[in-house]
Amino acid sequence: xxxxxxxxxxxxxxxxxxxxxxxxxxxxxxxxxxxxxxxxxxxxxxxxxxxxxxxxxxxxxxxxxxxxxxxxxxxxxxxxxxxxxxxxxxxxxxxxxxxxxxxxxxxxxxxxxxxxxxxxxxxxxxxxxxxxxxxxxxxxxxxxxxxxx
Amino acid sequence: xxxxxxxxxxxxxxxxxxxxxxxxxxxxxxxxxxxxxxxxxxxxxxxxxxxxxxxxxxxxxxxxxxxxxxxxxxxxxxxxxxxxxxxxxxxxxxxxxxxxxxxxxxxxxxxxxxxxxxxxxxxxxxxxxxxxxxxxxxxxxxxxxxxxxxxxxxxxxxxxxxxxxxxxxxxxxxxxxxxxxxxxxxxxxxxxxxxxxxxxxxxxxxxxxxxxxxxxxxxxxxxxxxxxxxxxxxxxxxxxxxxxxxxxxxxxxxxxxxxxxxxxxxxxxxxxxxxxxxxxxxxxxxxxxxxxxxxxxxxxxxxxxxxxxxxxxxxxxxxxxxxxxxxxxxxxxxxxxxxxxxxxxxxxxxxxxxxxxxxxxxxxxxxxxxxxxxxxxxxxxxxxxxxxxxxxxxxxxxxxxxxxxxxxxxxxxxxxxxxxxxxxxxxxxxxxxxxxxxxxxxxxxxxxxxxxxxxxxxxxxxxxxxxxxxxxxxxxxxxxxxxxxxxxxxxxxxxxxxxxxxxxxxxxxxxxxxxxxxxxxxxxxxxxxxxxxxxxxxxxxxxxxxxxxxx
Numbered sequence: 001x002x003x004x005x006x007x008x009x010x011x012x013x014x015x016x017x018x019x020x021x022x023x024x025x026x027x028x029x030x031x032x033x034x035x036x037x038x039x040x041x042x043x044x045x046x047x048x049x050x051x052x053x054x055x056x057x058x059x060x061x062x063x064x065x066x067x068x069x070x071x072x073x074x075x076x077x078x079x080x081x082x083x084x085x086x087x088x089x090x091x092x093x094x095x096x097x098x099x100x101x102x103x104x105x106x107x108x109x110x111x112x113x114x115x116x117x118x119x120x121x122x123x124x125x126x127x128x129x130x131x132x133x134x135x136x137x138x139x140x141x142x143x144x145x146x147x148x149x
Numbered sequence: 150x151x152x153x154x155x156x157x158x159x160x161x162x163x164x165x166x167x168x169x170x171x172x173x174x175x176x177x178x179x180x181x182x183x184x185x186x187x188x189x190x191x192x193x194x195x196x197x198x199x200x201x202x203x204x205x206x207x208x209x210x211x212x213x214x215x216x217x218x219x220x221x222x223x224x225x226x227x228x229x230x231x232x233x234x235x236x237x238x239x240x241x242x243x244x245x246x247x248x249x250x251x252x253x254x255x256x257x258x259x260x261x262x263x264x265x266x267x268x269x270x271x272x273x274x275x276x277x278x279x280x281x282x283x284x285x286x287x288x289x290x291x292x293x294x295x296x297x298x299x300x301x302x303x304x305x306x307x308x309x310x311x312x313x314x315x316x317x318x319x320x321x322x323x324x325x326x327x328x329x330x331x332x333x334x335x336x337x338x339x340x341x342x343x344x345x346x347x348x349x350x351x352x353x354x355x356x357x358x359x360x361x362x363x364x365x366x367x368x369x370x371x372x373x374x375x376x377x378x379x380x381x382x383x384x385x386x387x388x389x390x391x392x393x394x395x396x397x398x399x400x401x402x403x404x405x406x407x408x409x410x411x412x413x414x415x416x417x418x419x420x421x422x423x424x425x426x427x428x429x430x431x432x433x434x435x436x437x438x439x440x441x442x443x444x445x446x447x448x449x450x451x452x453x454x455x456x457x458x459x460x461x462x463x464x465x466x467x468x469x470x471x472x473x474x475x476x477x478x479x480x481x482x483x484x485x486x487x488x489x490x491x492x493x494x495x496x497x498x499x500x501x502x503x504x505x506x507x508x509x510x511x512x513x514x515x516x517x518x519x520x521x522x523x524x525x526x527x528x529x530x531x532x533x534x535x536x537x538x539x540x541x542x543x544x545x546x547x548x549x550x551x552x553x554x555x556x557x558x559x560x561x562x563x564x565x566x567x568x569x570x571x572x573x574x575x576x577x578x579x580x581x582x583x584x585x586x587x588x589x590x591x592x593x594x595x596x597x598x599x600x601x602x603x604x605x606x607x608x609x610x611x612x613x614x615x616x617x618x619x620x621x622x623x624x625x626x627x628x629x630x631x632x633x634x635x636x637x638x639x640x641x642x643x644x645x646x647x648x649x650x651x652x653x654x655x656x657x658x659x660x661x662x663x664x665x666x667x668x669x670x671x672x673x674x675x676x677x678x679x680x681x682x683x684x685x686x687x688x689x690x691x692x693x694x695x696x697x698x699x700x
Contacts (some may be wrong), residue, residue, distance in 0.1 A: 038207045074536070081534075103535045104526065108206055111521040111543075116207065128547045130522055131488055135196050135364055135373055143600045 030109030030118030042101070049098035052089025059086045151427045155179040156418055156697055158430040160402045160445065163247020164679040165663035167380025168295070168438030171387050172687035175393035178697060181387070183400040183418060186212045186244035188381070188486045189226055191371040198520040202242050202251040202630075203369025205234040211251055211371070212243035214381065214574030219440075222585035230573055236397045239471070239584065239628030241438045244399065246381025248438075248630055253314060253368035253493060253517050254349040254377050256301040257673035258292045258681075261285040261312045262502050263509075263558070266669055268507045276560040276589050277468055278508075281668050282649035283685075285312050295677055296347075300355050300378040303347030310342065310498040322494070323352045327487040328551050329494045335610035338499055346496045346514055350675070351376040356383060367491040368517040380680075401425075401577050405433050405449040405458055405659065411661040413458075419577045431697060432658050432690070436683075439469060439632035439665040443567040444582040446636065446653075446661070448461035448647075457569075459636065459646045459653040459661075466567035468587065468634040470670050471627040475596035476513065477603040478529070479551045479612030486548035492518030500602055501558075501643030501672045505571045507594035509558040511672030513603055516552035524550075531616040551610065553603040554618065556631065557596050558672040560589035565626035567635050586626035596621050631675055636665035650693075651686035662686045 017081065036042050054064040056079070061072055068076065079085040083096035109118030156178040159166045170182045186194075189211055200207040213233045221229045221237040231238045242248050262269050264281040272278070293316050295301075322345035325333070329345075336343035351360045361376040375382055388394035399421035406414045406427070415429035416521050435442045443466040447457035459465050496514035504510050525543050533539040556598035565586025573581050597620075604615045639645025640653035647666055653659040664670070664679050671678065 034207065074435055077536075104206075106535075107525045108199055108522060111525045113197055115197070116194075116199060124521060127544055130521065 024120065025110050025123050026114075026118045026120040027109035028108050030112070030116055031105050033117040034105070034108075039105075045093065045098070045101070048089070048093055049102070052085075052087055052093065052095070053080070055089040056085045056087035056095075058082070091125070151429060152181075152558065154174065154364075154415075154429045155181050156430060157181070157434060158183065158428050159436055160416060161185075161247065161433040161438065161441070161663065162245050162380065162385060163241075163434035163436060163438060163663065164249050164380060164676050165683045167246065167383075167385045167388070168680050168683035169434055169436060169662050169687050170394050170396075171384035171545050172684065174388040174391040176691050178393060178395040180388065180693075181430065182385070182394055182396045182398065183402055183416070183428070184245050184398050185401050186242070187398050188245040188396075189250060191373050191375070192220070194371060196366040196370055196373070198522050199535065201369040201639075202240075204520070204523060205240070209233055209240065209242070210369075211241070215245070217581070218573060218575060218636045219581050220570045220573050220583040221580040223413075224587060234521075235585070237625060239440055239630075239632055241440075241630050241632065244381075245385060245396065246379040249371055249379025250348070250371050250381050252349075252377075252379070252630070252676065253491065253515075253674070254379075254676075255493065255674040256303070256347040256349045256677040257512070257671070258312055258347075258677050259312070259671040259673060260284065260310065260498070260501055263669065263673075269502070273508055273560055273589075275562065276591070277563045277644075277669050278560055279637075279644070280638065282638055282645075283641065288678070288681050288685055289313075289315065290457070291681040291688070294684050295680040298385045299349055299380070299680060300351060301347050301349055301677070302352035304345040305344055305347055307344035310501060318347055320352045322346075323348075323363065326492065326563060328485055328490045328492075331485060331551065331610050332495050332515055332553075332606065336495075336606060337608065339534065339609050341497045341499045341606070343497050344496050346493055348491065348675075349378040350491065351378065358382065361490070363489045363491075365488060365490050365492075365518045365520065380615065384517050399573075402445060403448070403577065403579050404435075405435070405445060405569055407449070407451050407458070407656065409453070411453050411656060413656055414554075429447040432660065434660045435664055435665075436661075436663045438663050439635040440567050440582050440584070440628065442661050442665045443469075443635035444466070444569055444580075447567070447569045449578055458656055458659060461655055462643045463473070464644065464646050465635060466635050467563050467565075468561035468637060468668075469565045469567055469584065469626050469628055470559045470561050470631065470634045471629040471631040472511070472674075473559055473588065473596050473621045473627065474554055474556055474618075474622060475511075475599050475603075476516075476552065476554030476618050477600050477607055478527075478616050478618065479553070479604075479607030479610065480546050480614040480616070481549045481551065481611060482613050484548050485551050486519075490518050492516060494525055500555075500599060504595075504598060507598065508560060508592050509672060510595055511555040511557040511599060513553055513555035513599060516554050519552070521547065529616050529619045531614075536546065541571055551607060553606055555599055555601055555603070556672055556674060559593055559627055559670060560591045561634055561669055562586055562589050562626075565568070576678075576695065584626055584628065588621070588627055592621060592627075602626070603613075611620060624661035631670060632665070633667040633670040634674055636661040637668050638666040639668065650684065650689040652690075660686065660690065
């Protein structure tokens, strides 16, 4: 019952995935696409929440979220999660609720099927060493279209 | 223009209605089977881990769609209009076969005591718990018929708690998974009685269809190789083959029509083009599952039945129940995942009855195979929620964890109910179901106990860490895919909706045949019991209507 030997790509990809996760894996692309589809009603919620995150960054560190150091980003995110984030933006929407949505949508984008725009090239499935193809006998119809780059 | 009169119109083609259609059609009755959804094959819907009946964050694969809202009242009395993808909606698939197209397919017989809960445990405060008007022995031949006609694999001979059966299951179990091999000796060391779960799934070619190919896309999906046995690929095709049954899809039934003398005369429904149609029939059968069957009866108001059909004593829609799912997840130092579906394969019935401190209990089994998002989105105390810690957790334990879960038998609560909403209507202008109420305290006691038993089993199996699935939510009524109880079967018309043959007490040609009639829902997935009751009720229905339709 011991795990089998890890193939070389597995160790490589697991090191790579951490940095790739946000953009390389297509999570943002996934969320953007769903906000134009099943999550259409959340567009305003997202616009509002993202602006409020930057307000929190400005209020705490004098910078928008993207400009923060990694440890500051973590600190800020923990504040959001606990619902204690400062900033005028969190009056209409609770930061904890916004955070919950973003976390769940991120999980969907990273671990869900690549056909929805996330999990590029099945990066998380490779990380989990899940055998391909996902469905036996359906290879041809279910392979994603080859991408360039 | 009205449609050609038939002997029977059946509303809903799920586990109950599909069986009734076949039984009546084979006996020579002319039957119209109305289904609100479509007839899917596995190739109509791609295997999509974010859009299926189990995980519906991007929608349901097999319906219902957004045109079918419901109203949900939470514990603080706030009303919410919920869509079918919302957890509080209590969604059940809307398609030919109903839930049986995409279910996990566990095929449990209830135990003898499940039909005699009140005699066994006495009156339970705050619950309408009662004995069934029928016994296990009444249903036994029909359980057997369901197992052989629809097809069940498994081996429960090691289950010393099971109710007596006359005939073994028609198919052997699938070969054991790695989880099964880890859990079986552990259960035996604990003095428990593990066995192979009976499943409505071909383990060998059966009934003209092939065997399970053991892929990871099982519960929540239509079977790629048609090895999962539902009513859509067994009894419904057989009903149609007789030439006596016409299946009409995408038909939304508005109400059951009654005559001035109080008999059911047929149904009014909107067809797939949105046109209002009237189908007259000698018999009407509601098989729409607990929430929609109750809604249909309540929406069928007339001068004689101002509060809806069968509702003279305000019992329609009451006692809505499902299952309180509970258990634990064990984290191991070695791999446990072997990528073999359906995943669930081993169970124990040691804790269904005879526990101290609370009423009844439930079976425990290893969980169905989990897809990455299902695993990653699971939250419980002890599991990191996000960030690098969460990713490390998923990477480390996705292939090294076992989940043991089970359905706790719920105590029926009179105030947990389905009503029709006075304001909100669906796309067709029909008042929607309104769900309100709360669970019984016994559910919490039982789930805590069962989680502890699951934990002990996983620890014995070598889990380094065990995480409880967390307390069940008490916010609002139960329900879900195992919904039941809303048209209770009983002898007293004042405290039940249908008689022991599933006939509505005060309408002699109207039947409710689905999970609605269960007075309580067992500590098991209820589908085989729904099928058995459908066979049983059909047999009695035909006995009382000899001569009708005989060709």
